[in-house]
Amino acid sequence: MDIAELQAYGYFTLTILLVVALYGYIYHLYSTKKDVDGVDYESYSDMALKDDIDDTPVSPKSDD
């Protein structure tokens, strides 16, 4: 197997992997709110809108 062939296989596998990951991500994004400990991603916008230093963080670091 020469290097060009390896290159082609490498390209193919990695592309498939990333496409699967990306679709998995879409599924995750749109299903997560129904989960038990799921998050509402849209609430993350508040990180910009409520960003004064004494505003309450959307998910405080000290939570875990």
Added chain:
Amino acid sequence: MFHWLEKHPFFFAVGVFLVISFAGLIEILPSFAQASRPVIGTAPYSTLELAGRHVYIKNSCNACHSQLVRPFKSETDRYGHYSLSGEYAYDRPFLWGSKRTGPDLMRVGNYRTTDWHENHMKDPASVVPGSIMPAYRWMFTKKADIDTAFAEQLTVANYFSVPYNQPVPMKDGSTAVVKLGNSVAEANTIALEEAKVIAADMKDQDVKDAVARGEIPEIVALIAYLNSLK
């Protein structure tokens, strides 16, 4: 997993890095393994030509002139044979350019002479009426940096096995040897011999006098380089 990634900046950064380096890994690294081999007729640059190439780079000639003939009839009609990968084997850096404000120079040595370049660099519009290229008169007085060109030759001969002092096959079946000096003094002598040939075809008396004194103006080196582009 995704949610976890969003809260762990370090692993997030690793993820981003993997995704963005993917293209580079696949696209670029493998082709390095097949380093392009020089085609027949492509010889390494002589000391004077390399000094001229430095003048070309110093003045960003590549900002307006390409060195890449694309495989279209209109381009091969205008500039000559389309470019082959192996023709660039000794080009460090490559000088393809990205904009043709002026014409391509890949094979300018085939159809322009020393005399033409001399007049053109002094006053482009006098040779090509309507030209918007600026004049480069200071090249007629500034000295070319032969020492640095020599240092570059030594570097590429050492690290990249560029064949100096070895026979290189030419298109007509003969071989040519590009000389590399043993010392700075010898490199300067070799360059000066070449410069004398160029200066003999030039009209500017100051340039001729300078070469006779053993000095090499930038213009002489530049013309040597342009003449070598074939």
Added chain:
Amino acid sequence: MENRPLEYDYTIAKMFMFTTIVLGIVGMLIGVILAFQLAFPGVNLILGEGLAEYTNFSRLRPLHTDAVIFGFTLSGVFATWYYVGQRVLKVSMAESKLLMVLGKAHFWLYLVVVASVVVSLLAGVTTSKEYAEFEWPIDIAVVVVWVIFGMSIFGLIGIRREKSLYISVWYYIATFLGIAMLYLFNNMEIPTMFATSAAGESGIGSWYHSVSMYSGTNDALVQWWYGHNAVAFGFTVPIVAMIYYFLPKESGQAIYSYKLSLLSFWGLMFVYLWAGGHHLLYSTVPDWMQTMGSIFSIILILPSWGSAINMLLTMKGEWQQVAASPLIKFMILASTFYMFSTLEGPIQAIKSVNAIAHFTDWIVGHVHDGVLGWVGFMIMASLYHMAPRVFKREIYSKSLMATQFWIQTLGVVLYFTSMWIAGITQGMMWRAHDEFGNLAYSFIDTVTVLHPYYAIRGVGGLLYLVGFLMFAYNIYKTMSAREVENHELQNASPMGA
């Protein structure tokens, strides 16, 4: 001391705001000079025959591109990072002495690099690689500055109060990583001072000269992998970071779909790096890479438009704000130009279009509608939004801002329309044959025909520069404008008449 409430510390942000404006003026002024040199070659001798070497088109051209990319844009990126970073992570730089020291070191070293770049490029010390012209000593300094920037980013993230990272922070991290990787690989070079001749001499020639590790086609491949993606990670990624923060904040609207923003992020990261091959169509790089470059360039429309549409939809139901606030106008026009140039780019990457467009002024036009329309407008809008908050004063003049907006918009429109026509005209003339199969035009015919378009372009550029000077003046006067109360700084920025 104990009882003083904690506040965000904008010291470093202010410093970089200053360099954004100064280097913006420098870069754009040189650009205008270059534009007029192409229209009227006499401008090459603007400072007389004696200084011709330093005022010449070819010597100034790299200075223009680098001043705008690494001066204006990067300063803007740094300035906004030191502002946005603190706010979305809800942590003040005043809380860490180390971060303050790093920030200051970042700024001063950056200034040193800028100064040495200006001197070296004017002297003609360049590697010739576009947007990577610096020789090895400066490259090393650039790497140091960049590492400090990275330490600042991750240092601030390390002490954050907000656990999740806001989307803008994602984009800043990607900027940092992307540029680091690209810059390192493209600038692999060997200094020639280490060479030893057969006679045993060493340290021959100039000490700062170096030779590229890659040759010919490989060098071109790495360079355009870099060149294209330097645009990605310098002109796209960090500017998207800005708009994701400043537009929602200024308008008071939540991002239309936060999920879409996350998705676009990964899409952009994955696809963008592949598109570099489109700079090398019909060259000597392998065919399949050229095709990859074309295809991925077209796929790239999806994540780019994902972000742009998300921004426009954020204004849904709030369009009266666009009419009322010049600041929002800047941002909406910026995202419109973003959509526009991310559509234009893929079109140019189609092989048959590229055959005409490559090497012509159409490419120059494409770069400039992106940089003037998208990058320039967004950075100015960001600074306008920041100014009242870092100076605690209202923006000096709203009407000046509106005038500036229209002058610059006209400038951009003149610029890209003239370059479109120039590029396509020239591309068509180069390939025209007469009925006998001979070339119809000599090269100089295709140059002289461009004169009117070059002149129009020069005027367009000049208008943009005038607008930028109005921006600089407005920010300068803001420092002495009416002081504002804290509650005025919630969303829409306070502006004087």
